[in-house]
Amino acid sequence: MDIKKQIIDRIAENHLFRSGSPAFKEKLEKEANLTRIHKGQVLFIAQEDADKFYIIHTGWVKLFRETFDGTQAIIDILSQNHMFGETSIFEDDAYPFSAEAIEPSEIISFPLSLLKNEIENNPAFSIAMLSSMARYRKQQDLEIEHRTLQNAPQRIGCFLLRLANQEHKGPITIHLPYDKTLVASRLGMQPETFSRALSKLKDATGISVKGSTIEINNLSDLSGFSCAACSSEFPCQDLKKETV
Amino acid sequence: MDIKKQIIDRIAENHLFRSGSPAFKEKLEKEANLTRIHKGQVLFIAQEDADKFYIIHTGWVKLFRETFDGTQAIIDILSQNHMFGETSIFEDDAYPFSAEAIEPSEIISFPLSLLKNEIENNPAFSIAMLSSMARYRKQQDLEIEHRTLQNAPQRIGCFLLRLANQEHKGPITIHLPYDKTLVASRLGMQPETFSRALSKLKDATGISVKGSTIEINNLSDLSGFSCAACSSEFPCQDLKKETV
DNA sequence: CGAGGGTTTGAAGTGCATCAAATAGTGTGG
Protein backbone atom coordinates (compact mmCIF):
# COMPACT_ATOMS: atom_id res chain seq x y z
CA MET A 1 0.00 0.00 0.00
CA ASP A 2 2.81 2.30 0.81
CA ILE A 3 4.50 1.54 -2.45
CA LYS A 4 1.26 2.25 -4.20
CA LYS A 5 1.03 5.67 -2.64
CA GLN A 6 4.58 6.48 -3.69
CA ILE A 7 3.85 5.48 -7.23
CA ILE A 8 0.70 7.54 -7.41
CA ASP A 9 2.54 10.49 -5.99
CA ARG A 10 5.11 10.26 -8.72
CA ILE A 11 2.47 9.92 -11.40
CA ALA A 12 0.62 12.90 -9.99
CA GLU A 13 3.65 15.03 -10.73
CA ASN A 14 3.58 14.65 -14.45
CA HIS A 15 2.18 17.23 -16.74
CA LEU A 16 -1.20 15.69 -17.34
CA PHE A 17 -2.04 14.67 -13.82
CA ARG A 18 -0.83 17.87 -12.27
CA SER A 19 -3.99 19.35 -13.66
CA GLY A 20 -6.17 16.81 -11.91
CA SER A 21 -8.40 17.85 -9.05
CA PRO A 22 -7.52 16.71 -5.51
CA ALA A 23 -10.59 14.50 -5.50
CA PHE A 24 -9.41 12.89 -8.71
CA LYS A 25 -5.99 12.14 -7.30
CA GLU A 26 -7.56 10.68 -4.22
CA LYS A 27 -9.75 8.40 -6.26
CA LEU A 28 -6.83 7.42 -8.43
CA GLU A 29 -4.98 6.31 -5.36
CA LYS A 30 -7.91 4.44 -3.96
CA GLU A 31 -8.76 2.61 -7.14
CA ALA A 32 -5.29 1.98 -8.47
CA ASN A 33 -4.35 -1.59 -9.08
CA LEU A 34 -0.72 -2.57 -9.22
CA THR A 35 -0.08 -5.81 -11.09
CA ARG A 36 3.06 -7.69 -11.90
CA ILE A 37 2.91 -9.28 -15.29
CA HIS A 38 5.32 -11.60 -17.01
CA LYS A 39 6.93 -11.35 -20.37
CA GLY A 40 4.46 -12.12 -23.12
CA GLN A 41 1.42 -11.54 -20.98
CA VAL A 42 -1.40 -9.83 -22.79
CA LEU A 43 -3.18 -6.98 -21.04
CA PHE A 44 -5.97 -6.59 -23.51
CA ILE A 45 -6.68 -7.22 -27.15
CA ALA A 46 -8.01 -4.91 -29.80
CA GLN A 47 -11.78 -4.39 -29.89
CA GLU A 48 -12.17 -5.74 -26.38
CA ASP A 49 -14.44 -3.81 -24.04
CA ALA A 50 -12.37 -1.16 -22.34
CA ASP A 51 -12.89 -0.36 -18.69
CA LYS A 52 -9.38 0.40 -17.55
CA PHE A 53 -6.46 2.53 -18.57
CA TYR A 54 -2.87 1.81 -17.65
CA ILE A 55 0.36 3.42 -16.59
CA ILE A 56 3.64 1.57 -16.68
CA HIS A 57 5.58 1.57 -13.45
CA THR A 58 8.46 -0.60 -14.58
CA GLY A 59 9.10 -2.68 -17.67
CA TRP A 60 8.06 -2.42 -21.29
CA VAL A 61 4.77 -2.84 -23.10
CA LYS A 62 4.12 -3.05 -26.80
CA LEU A 63 0.97 -1.81 -28.47
CA PHE A 64 0.08 -3.49 -31.73
CA ARG A 65 -2.63 -4.59 -34.09
CA GLU A 66 -2.71 -7.72 -36.16
CA THR A 67 -4.25 -9.00 -39.34
CA PHE A 68 -6.04 -12.30 -39.80
CA ASP A 69 -2.87 -14.04 -40.84
CA GLY A 70 -1.15 -12.94 -37.65
CA THR A 71 1.12 -10.26 -39.06
CA GLN A 72 1.64 -7.60 -36.46
CA ALA A 73 1.92 -3.87 -36.90
CA ILE A 74 3.66 -2.37 -33.90
CA ILE A 75 2.06 0.90 -32.97
CA ASP A 76 4.35 1.80 -30.12
CA ILE A 77 6.60 0.41 -27.45
CA LEU A 78 6.31 2.15 -24.12
CA SER A 79 8.24 2.29 -20.88
CA GLN A 80 8.08 3.83 -17.45
CA ASN A 81 5.44 6.47 -16.77
CA HIS A 82 3.72 6.07 -20.08
CA MET A 83 -0.03 5.82 -20.21
CA PHE A 84 -2.03 3.72 -22.62
CA GLY A 85 -5.56 2.55 -23.26
CA GLU A 86 -6.95 5.94 -22.33
CA THR A 87 -8.02 6.77 -25.86
CA SER A 88 -10.70 4.10 -25.76
CA ILE A 89 -12.82 6.74 -24.06
CA PHE A 90 -13.19 8.23 -27.50
CA GLU A 91 -13.60 4.91 -29.28
CA ASP A 92 -16.90 3.64 -27.88
CA ASP A 93 -15.06 2.04 -25.00
CA ALA A 94 -13.20 -0.46 -27.11
CA TYR A 95 -9.43 -0.71 -27.15
CA PRO A 96 -8.10 0.34 -30.55
CA PHE A 97 -5.08 -1.98 -30.28
CA SER A 98 -3.72 -4.87 -28.27
CA ALA A 99 -1.18 -4.54 -25.45
CA GLU A 100 1.40 -7.08 -24.36
CA ALA A 101 4.31 -6.98 -21.94
CA ILE A 102 7.65 -7.61 -23.60
CA GLU A 103 9.52 -7.73 -20.29
CA PRO A 104 8.41 -8.60 -16.79
CA SER A 105 6.59 -5.42 -15.86
CA GLU A 106 4.68 -3.67 -13.14
CA ILE A 107 1.58 -2.01 -14.42
CA ILE A 108 -0.90 0.20 -12.67
CA SER A 109 -4.46 0.18 -13.87
CA PHE A 110 -7.26 2.60 -13.14
CA PRO A 111 -10.95 2.62 -14.03
CA LEU A 112 -11.54 4.56 -17.22
CA SER A 113 -14.59 6.07 -15.56
CA LEU A 114 -12.34 8.14 -13.31
CA LEU A 115 -10.65 9.66 -16.30
CA LYS A 116 -13.91 10.24 -18.09
CA ASN A 117 -15.31 11.99 -15.08
CA GLU A 118 -12.33 14.20 -14.62
CA ILE A 119 -12.35 15.22 -18.25
CA GLU A 120 -16.00 16.09 -18.08
CA ASN A 121 -15.84 17.95 -14.82
CA ASN A 122 -12.44 19.55 -14.77
CA PRO A 123 -11.79 21.86 -17.73
CA ALA A 124 -8.15 22.34 -16.79
CA PHE A 125 -7.67 18.60 -17.00
CA SER A 126 -9.35 18.26 -20.36
CA ILE A 127 -7.07 21.01 -21.68
CA ALA A 128 -4.04 19.18 -20.33
CA MET A 129 -5.33 16.07 -22.02
CA LEU A 130 -5.63 18.02 -25.27
CA SER A 131 -2.04 19.07 -25.13
CA SER A 132 -0.99 15.54 -24.32
CA MET A 133 -2.82 14.30 -27.40
CA ALA A 134 -1.35 17.07 -29.51
CA ARG A 135 2.11 15.92 -28.52
CA TYR A 136 1.26 12.39 -29.51
CA ARG A 137 -0.14 13.59 -32.80
CA LYS A 138 3.06 15.41 -33.64
CA GLN A 139 5.02 12.33 -32.83
CA GLN A 140 2.88 10.21 -35.11
CA ASP A 141 3.31 12.68 -37.96
CA LEU A 142 7.04 12.42 -37.47
CA GLU A 143 6.81 8.65 -37.43
CA ILE A 144 5.08 8.59 -40.79
CA GLU A 145 7.68 10.93 -42.17
CA HIS A 146 10.51 8.78 -40.90
CA ARG A 147 9.09 5.68 -42.45
CA THR A 148 8.58 7.46 -45.74
CA LEU A 149 11.86 9.29 -46.09
CA GLN A 150 14.47 7.39 -44.10
CA ASN A 151 16.04 4.11 -45.08
CA ALA A 152 16.75 1.32 -42.63
CA PRO A 153 20.19 2.44 -41.38
CA GLN A 154 18.97 6.01 -41.00
CA ARG A 155 15.93 4.94 -39.03
CA ILE A 156 18.16 3.03 -36.66
CA GLY A 157 20.46 6.01 -36.27
CA CYS A 158 17.49 8.22 -35.54
CA PHE A 159 16.27 5.74 -32.96
CA LEU A 160 19.67 5.71 -31.27
CA LEU A 161 19.78 9.49 -31.22
CA ARG A 162 16.47 9.58 -29.44
CA LEU A 163 17.74 7.09 -26.88
CA ALA A 164 20.89 9.08 -26.30
CA ASN A 165 21.08 11.91 -23.88
CA GLN A 166 21.80 14.70 -26.24
CA GLU A 167 23.14 17.10 -23.64
CA HIS A 168 26.13 14.92 -23.08
CA LYS A 169 29.38 15.68 -24.86
CA GLY A 170 31.92 13.08 -25.91
CA PRO A 171 31.31 9.34 -26.32
CA ILE A 172 27.88 8.12 -25.33
CA THR A 173 26.98 4.59 -24.32
CA ILE A 174 23.52 3.27 -25.02
CA HIS A 175 21.82 0.04 -24.10
CA LEU A 176 19.09 -1.15 -26.37
CA PRO A 177 16.06 -1.26 -24.13
CA TYR A 178 14.72 -4.51 -25.55
CA ASP A 179 15.33 -7.28 -28.08
CA LYS A 180 16.87 -6.35 -31.38
CA THR A 181 14.00 -8.21 -32.99
CA LEU A 182 11.59 -5.87 -31.30
CA VAL A 183 13.56 -2.76 -32.12
CA ALA A 184 13.40 -3.97 -35.69
CA SER A 185 9.64 -4.26 -35.71
CA ARG A 186 9.30 -0.98 -33.85
CA LEU A 187 11.17 0.57 -36.75
CA GLY A 188 9.14 -1.31 -39.31
CA MET A 189 11.78 -3.72 -40.58
CA GLN A 190 12.74 -7.39 -40.38
CA PRO A 191 15.29 -8.65 -37.83
CA GLU A 192 17.69 -9.62 -40.63
CA THR A 193 17.39 -6.19 -42.15
CA PHE A 194 18.02 -4.65 -38.77
CA SER A 195 21.17 -6.64 -38.29
CA ARG A 196 22.55 -5.71 -41.68
CA ALA A 197 21.44 -2.10 -41.44
CA LEU A 198 23.13 -1.76 -38.07
CA SER A 199 26.46 -2.79 -39.50
CA LYS A 200 26.03 -0.39 -42.40
CA LEU A 201 25.36 2.31 -39.83
CA LYS A 202 28.49 1.24 -37.98
CA ASP A 203 30.61 1.60 -41.11
CA ALA A 204 29.05 4.93 -41.98
CA THR A 205 29.18 6.67 -38.62
CA GLY A 206 31.87 5.00 -36.55
CA ILE A 207 29.62 3.75 -33.76
CA SER A 208 30.66 0.53 -32.07
CA VAL A 209 28.33 -2.32 -31.25
CA LYS A 210 28.78 -5.08 -28.68
CA GLY A 211 25.65 -7.09 -28.16
CA SER A 212 22.99 -4.66 -27.08
CA THR A 213 25.48 -2.03 -26.00
CA ILE A 214 26.22 0.69 -28.47
CA GLU A 215 28.80 3.40 -28.20
CA ILE A 216 28.48 6.64 -30.12
CA ASN A 217 31.83 8.30 -30.54
CA ASN A 218 30.79 11.17 -32.70
CA LEU A 219 27.28 12.41 -32.28
CA SER A 220 27.37 14.78 -35.23
CA ASP A 221 28.49 12.04 -37.61
CA LEU A 222 25.47 10.06 -36.53
CA SER A 223 23.01 12.91 -36.78
CA GLY A 224 24.47 14.02 -40.09
CA PHE A 225 23.90 10.56 -41.46
CA SER A 226 20.42 9.98 -40.01
CA CYS A 227 18.81 13.36 -40.04
CA ALA A 228 19.73 14.17 -43.62
CA ALA A 229 16.49 12.58 -44.74
CA CYS A 230 14.27 14.27 -42.19
CA SER A 231 12.45 17.57 -42.20
CA SER A 232 13.07 18.42 -38.58
CA GLU A 233 16.44 19.76 -37.69
CA PHE A 234 18.59 17.82 -35.34
CA PRO A 235 18.00 17.17 -32.58
CA CYS A 236 14.80 15.51 -33.45
CA GLN A 237 13.13 16.24 -30.13
CA ASP A 238 12.34 13.22 -28.13
CA LEU A 239 8.72 13.93 -27.69
CA LYS A 240 8.61 11.04 -25.31
CA LYS A 241 10.55 12.90 -22.65
CA GLU A 242 7.26 14.29 -21.41
CA THR A 243 5.78 10.99 -20.64
CA VAL A 244 2.04 11.34 -20.45
CA MET B 1 -21.37 38.94 -46.29
CA ASP B 2 -24.36 36.83 -47.04
CA ILE B 3 -22.26 34.07 -48.50
CA LYS B 4 -19.99 34.28 -45.54
CA LYS B 5 -22.87 33.86 -43.14
CA GLN B 6 -24.10 30.84 -45.03
CA ILE B 7 -20.69 29.26 -44.88
CA ILE B 8 -20.31 29.87 -41.19
CA ASP B 9 -23.74 28.46 -40.58
CA ARG B 10 -22.77 25.29 -42.32
CA ILE B 11 -19.54 25.04 -40.42
CA ALA B 12 -21.36 25.63 -37.18
CA GLU B 13 -23.30 22.46 -37.78
CA ASN B 14 -20.40 20.09 -37.63
CA HIS B 15 -19.57 18.07 -34.61
CA LEU B 16 -16.82 20.24 -33.20
CA PHE B 17 -18.43 23.62 -33.66
CA ARG B 18 -21.82 22.52 -32.47
CA SER B 19 -20.26 22.59 -29.03
CA GLY B 20 -19.19 26.21 -29.41
CA SER B 21 -20.84 28.92 -27.39
CA PRO B 22 -23.13 31.41 -29.16
CA ALA B 23 -20.59 34.15 -28.49
CA PHE B 24 -17.92 32.04 -30.14
CA LYS B 25 -20.01 31.49 -33.24
CA GLU B 26 -20.73 35.17 -33.42
CA LYS B 27 -17.06 36.02 -33.24
CA LEU B 28 -16.23 33.37 -35.80
CA GLU B 29 -18.62 34.99 -38.18
CA LYS B 30 -17.33 38.46 -37.52
CA GLU B 31 -13.67 37.56 -37.88
CA ALA B 32 -13.89 35.03 -40.66
CA ASN B 33 -11.92 35.79 -43.76
CA LEU B 34 -12.85 34.14 -47.01
CA THR B 35 -10.02 34.02 -49.54
CA ARG B 36 -9.79 32.59 -53.00
CA ILE B 37 -6.41 31.06 -53.66
CA HIS B 38 -4.96 29.65 -56.83
CA LYS B 39 -3.39 26.29 -57.47
CA GLY B 40 0.08 26.13 -56.01
CA GLN B 41 -0.44 29.00 -53.63
CA VAL B 42 1.15 28.50 -50.25
CA LEU B 43 -0.88 29.35 -47.18
CA PHE B 44 1.90 29.00 -44.68
CA ILE B 45 5.14 27.15 -44.26
CA ALA B 46 6.35 24.94 -41.45
CA GLN B 47 7.76 26.69 -38.40
CA GLU B 48 6.17 29.99 -39.37
CA ASP B 49 4.41 31.96 -36.65
CA ALA B 50 0.84 30.77 -36.45
CA ASP B 51 -1.97 33.21 -35.85
CA LYS B 52 -4.74 31.72 -37.95
CA PHE B 53 -6.45 28.43 -38.48
CA TYR B 54 -8.27 27.45 -41.62
CA ILE B 55 -11.31 25.65 -42.91
CA ILE B 56 -11.67 24.66 -46.53
CA HIS B 57 -14.83 25.83 -48.21
CA THR B 58 -14.07 24.47 -51.66
CA GLY B 59 -11.02 22.94 -53.27
CA TRP B 60 -8.09 20.89 -51.99
CA VAL B 61 -5.14 21.63 -49.78
CA LYS B 62 -2.10 19.53 -49.09
CA LEU B 63 -0.21 19.52 -45.82
CA PHE B 64 3.42 18.53 -46.05
CA ARG B 65 6.90 18.87 -44.67
CA GLU B 66 10.10 18.92 -46.61
CA THR B 67 13.74 18.13 -46.12
CA PHE B 68 16.66 20.33 -47.10
CA ASP B 69 16.95 18.67 -50.46
CA GLY B 70 13.34 19.45 -51.21
CA THR B 71 11.88 15.98 -50.82
CA GLN B 72 8.34 16.28 -49.57
CA ALA B 73 6.50 14.10 -47.12
CA ILE B 74 2.79 14.52 -47.61
CA ILE B 75 1.03 14.53 -44.29
CA ASP B 76 -2.49 14.84 -45.55
CA ILE B 77 -4.61 16.12 -48.39
CA LEU B 78 -7.83 17.77 -47.30
CA SER B 79 -11.06 18.89 -48.90
CA GLN B 80 -14.29 20.64 -48.04
CA ASN B 81 -15.07 21.31 -44.40
CA HIS B 82 -11.74 20.16 -43.12
CA MET B 83 -9.87 22.23 -40.62
CA PHE B 84 -6.13 22.65 -40.41
CA GLY B 85 -3.50 24.69 -38.64
CA GLU B 86 -5.41 24.50 -35.39
CA THR B 87 -2.87 22.23 -33.70
CA SER B 88 -0.32 25.03 -33.64
CA ILE B 89 -2.06 26.12 -30.47
CA PHE B 90 -0.24 23.25 -28.85
CA GLU B 91 3.02 23.79 -30.69
CA ASP B 92 4.15 27.14 -29.35
CA ASP B 93 2.16 28.89 -32.05
CA ALA B 94 4.24 27.59 -34.91
CA TYR B 95 2.76 25.61 -37.78
CA PRO B 96 4.05 22.05 -37.66
CA PHE B 97 3.81 21.65 -41.46
CA SER B 98 3.37 23.66 -44.63
CA ALA B 99 0.06 24.07 -46.48
CA GLU B 100 -0.44 24.59 -50.18
CA ALA B 101 -3.51 24.63 -52.43
CA ILE B 102 -3.43 21.94 -55.09
CA GLU B 103 -6.53 23.25 -56.81
CA PRO B 104 -8.10 26.69 -56.96
CA SER B 105 -9.72 26.86 -53.55
CA GLU B 106 -11.79 28.98 -51.25
CA ILE B 107 -10.43 29.03 -47.76
CA ILE B 108 -11.81 30.56 -44.64
CA SER B 109 -9.40 31.69 -41.98
CA PHE B 110 -10.03 32.60 -38.36
CA PRO B 111 -7.79 33.98 -35.63
CA LEU B 112 -6.31 31.20 -33.55
CA SER B 113 -7.00 33.30 -30.49
CA LEU B 114 -10.74 32.66 -30.89
CA LEU B 115 -10.17 28.95 -30.75
CA LYS B 116 -7.78 29.24 -27.84
CA ASN B 117 -10.29 31.26 -25.92
CA GLU B 118 -13.13 28.92 -26.56
CA ILE B 119 -11.08 25.94 -25.48
CA GLU B 120 -10.11 27.66 -22.29
CA ASN B 121 -13.53 28.95 -21.43
CA ASN B 122 -15.92 26.37 -22.75
CA PRO B 123 -15.37 22.89 -21.33
CA ALA B 124 -17.87 21.32 -23.70
CA PHE B 125 -15.87 22.67 -26.58
CA SER B 126 -12.56 21.42 -25.30
CA ILE B 127 -14.11 17.98 -24.91
CA ALA B 128 -15.38 18.10 -28.46
CA MET B 129 -11.90 19.10 -29.53
CA LEU B 130 -10.52 16.10 -27.66
CA SER B 131 -12.76 13.73 -29.49
CA SER B 132 -11.85 15.37 -32.78
CA MET B 133 -8.18 14.82 -32.02
CA ALA B 134 -8.83 11.27 -30.95
CA ARG B 135 -10.41 10.62 -34.31
CA TYR B 136 -7.40 12.04 -36.05
CA ARG B 137 -5.10 9.94 -33.92
CA LYS B 138 -6.90 6.78 -34.85
CA GLN B 139 -6.66 7.71 -38.47
CA GLN B 140 -2.93 8.27 -38.21
CA ASP B 141 -2.45 4.91 -36.51
CA LEU B 142 -4.29 3.34 -39.39
CA GLU B 143 -2.16 5.25 -41.85
CA ILE B 144 1.03 3.84 -40.35
CA GLU B 145 -0.43 0.38 -40.42
CA HIS B 146 -1.42 0.70 -44.06
CA ARG B 147 2.02 1.84 -45.05
CA THR B 148 3.59 -1.01 -43.13
CA LEU B 149 1.37 -3.89 -44.14
CA GLN B 150 -0.17 -3.06 -47.50
CA ASN B 151 1.64 -3.11 -50.82
CA ALA B 152 1.13 -0.50 -53.50
CA PRO B 153 -1.90 -1.99 -55.29
CA GLN B 154 -3.59 -2.70 -51.96
CA ARG B 155 -3.03 0.83 -50.73
CA ILE B 156 -4.63 2.19 -53.89
CA GLY B 157 -7.58 -0.13 -53.49
CA CYS B 158 -8.00 0.96 -49.91
CA PHE B 159 -7.90 4.58 -51.02
CA LEU B 160 -10.58 3.96 -53.62
CA LEU B 161 -12.77 2.20 -51.10
CA ARG B 162 -12.60 5.21 -48.85
CA LEU B 163 -13.58 7.46 -51.73
CA ALA B 164 -16.50 5.26 -52.67
CA ASN B 165 -19.85 5.57 -51.08
CA GLN B 166 -20.05 2.24 -49.40
CA GLU B 167 -23.78 2.24 -48.94
CA HIS B 168 -24.33 2.07 -52.64
CA LYS B 169 -24.94 -1.31 -54.27
CA GLY B 170 -23.90 -2.24 -57.78
CA PRO B 171 -21.26 -0.51 -59.90
CA ILE B 172 -19.74 2.61 -58.41
CA THR B 173 -18.08 5.40 -60.32
CA ILE B 174 -15.32 7.38 -58.71
CA HIS B 175 -13.41 10.42 -59.85
CA LEU B 176 -9.93 10.83 -58.51
CA PRO B 177 -10.12 14.12 -56.67
CA TYR B 178 -6.71 15.35 -57.83
CA ASP B 179 -3.66 14.48 -59.91
CA LYS B 180 -2.54 10.89 -59.99
CA THR B 181 0.90 12.16 -59.09
CA LEU B 182 -0.53 13.60 -55.92
CA VAL B 183 -2.55 10.53 -55.09
CA ALA B 184 0.70 8.64 -55.45
CA SER B 185 2.55 10.81 -52.98
CA ARG B 186 -0.44 10.81 -50.65
CA LEU B 187 -0.08 7.03 -50.62
CA GLY B 188 3.68 7.19 -50.22
CA MET B 189 4.74 5.94 -53.64
CA GLN B 190 6.21 7.22 -56.90
CA PRO B 191 3.98 8.22 -59.83
CA GLU B 192 5.39 5.39 -61.94
CA THR B 193 4.68 2.92 -59.18
CA PHE B 194 1.17 4.28 -58.90
CA SER B 195 0.55 3.80 -62.58
CA ARG B 196 1.81 0.24 -62.58
CA ALA B 197 0.12 -0.63 -59.31
CA LEU B 198 -3.19 0.67 -60.62
CA SER B 199 -3.10 -1.67 -63.57
CA LYS B 200 -2.22 -4.58 -61.29
CA LEU B 201 -5.23 -3.63 -59.21
CA LYS B 202 -7.32 -3.54 -62.36
CA ASP B 203 -6.27 -7.06 -63.30
CA ALA B 204 -6.81 -8.34 -59.79
CA THR B 205 -10.19 -6.84 -59.01
CA GLY B 206 -11.92 -6.05 -62.29
CA ILE B 207 -12.17 -2.32 -61.84
CA SER B 208 -12.03 -0.22 -64.98
CA VAL B 209 -9.97 2.90 -65.39
CA LYS B 210 -10.42 5.71 -67.89
CA GLY B 211 -8.27 8.69 -67.12
CA SER B 212 -9.21 9.81 -63.65
CA THR B 213 -12.54 8.02 -63.71
CA ILE B 214 -12.66 4.64 -62.07
CA GLU B 215 -15.51 2.22 -62.05
CA ILE B 216 -15.84 -0.44 -59.39
CA ASN B 217 -17.96 -3.30 -60.56
CA ASN B 218 -17.59 -5.56 -57.62
CA LEU B 219 -16.99 -3.94 -54.30
CA SER B 220 -16.28 -7.14 -52.43
CA ASP B 221 -13.58 -8.19 -54.90
CA LEU B 222 -11.90 -4.89 -54.24
CA SER B 223 -12.21 -5.03 -50.47
CA GLY B 224 -11.15 -8.66 -50.43
CA PHE B 225 -8.00 -7.73 -52.26
CA SER B 226 -7.14 -4.58 -50.34
CA CYS B 227 -8.28 -5.26 -46.83
CA ALA B 228 -6.60 -8.66 -46.58
CA ALA B 229 -3.48 -6.96 -45.29
CA CYS B 230 -5.22 -4.74 -42.78
CA SER B 231 -6.21 -5.29 -39.19
CA SER B 232 -9.53 -3.51 -39.39
CA GLU B 233 -12.37 -5.33 -40.96
CA PHE B 234 -13.94 -3.95 -44.05
CA PRO B 235 -15.25 -1.40 -44.36
CA CYS B 236 -12.29 0.50 -43.13
CA GLN B 237 -14.30 3.38 -41.74
CA ASP B 238 -13.73 6.61 -43.46
CA LEU B 239 -12.79 8.56 -40.45
CA LYS B 240 -12.84 11.61 -42.61
CA LYS B 241 -16.60 11.56 -42.96
CA GLU B 242 -16.80 13.53 -39.77
CA THR B 243 -14.90 16.42 -41.08
CA VAL B 244 -13.59 18.46 -38.21
C1' DC C 1 -0.72 23.00 -84.63
C1' DG C 2 2.52 22.91 -81.16
C1' DA C 3 4.06 23.37 -76.25
C1' DG C 4 3.89 21.63 -71.87
C1' DG C 5 2.36 19.06 -68.15
C1' DG C 6 0.59 14.75 -66.68
C1' DT C 7 0.82 9.79 -67.41
C1' DT C 8 2.49 5.51 -69.05
C1' DT C 9 6.04 2.24 -70.44
C1' DG C 10 10.65 0.22 -70.57
C1' DA C 11 15.07 -1.13 -68.65
C1' DA C 12 18.08 -1.35 -64.97
C1' DG C 13 19.26 -0.84 -60.15
C1' DT C 14 18.48 -0.80 -55.02
C1' DG C 15 16.67 -1.99 -50.76
C1' DC C 16 14.34 -4.84 -48.19
C1' DA C 17 12.05 -9.41 -47.47
C1' DT C 18 12.32 -14.20 -47.37
C1' DC C 19 14.14 -18.68 -46.69
C1' DA C 20 17.80 -21.38 -44.95
C1' DA C 21 21.50 -22.27 -42.13
C1' DA C 22 25.29 -21.14 -39.10
C1' DT C 23 26.70 -18.88 -34.84
C1' DA C 24 26.38 -16.63 -30.43
C1' DG C 25 24.21 -16.12 -26.13
C1' DT C 26 21.33 -17.49 -22.19
C1' DG C 27 19.37 -20.16 -18.83
C1' DT C 28 18.63 -24.97 -17.15
C1' DG C 29 19.39 -29.24 -14.86
C1' DG C 30 22.80 -32.45 -13.82
Add this chain to the structure above:
DNA sequence: CCACACTATTTGATGCACTTCAAACCCTCG
Protein backbone atom coordinates in the same frame (compact mmCIF):
# COMPACT_ATOMS: atom_id res chain seq x y z
C1' DC D 1 30.81 -25.62 -13.40
C1' DC D 2 29.66 -27.99 -17.62
C1' DA D 3 26.72 -29.77 -21.26
C1' DC D 4 22.44 -29.23 -23.36
C1' DA D 5 18.40 -26.91 -25.12
C1' DC D 6 16.52 -23.03 -26.70
C1' DT D 7 16.35 -18.45 -28.32
C1' DA D 8 18.40 -14.39 -30.32
C1' DT D 9 21.31 -12.81 -33.80
C1' DT D 10 24.04 -12.99 -37.80
C1' DT D 11 25.22 -14.40 -42.42
C1' DG D 12 24.39 -16.08 -47.10
C1' DA D 13 21.66 -16.61 -51.23
C1' DT D 14 17.83 -15.38 -53.78
C1' DG D 15 13.59 -12.98 -55.14
C1' DC D 16 10.32 -9.31 -55.32
C1' DA D 17 8.67 -4.58 -54.89
C1' DC D 18 9.55 -0.34 -55.52
C1' DT D 19 12.59 3.35 -57.31
C1' DT D 20 15.18 5.64 -60.72
C1' DC D 21 16.30 7.29 -65.14
C1' DA D 22 14.92 7.73 -69.78
C1' DA D 23 11.82 8.07 -73.36
C1' DA D 24 7.40 7.82 -75.43
C1' DC D 25 2.69 8.98 -75.31
C1' DC D 26 -1.39 11.59 -74.44
C1' DC D 27 -4.24 15.31 -73.39
C1' DT D 28 -5.33 19.95 -72.91
C1' DC D 29 -5.11 24.55 -73.98
C1' DG D 30 -3.22 28.54 -75.98
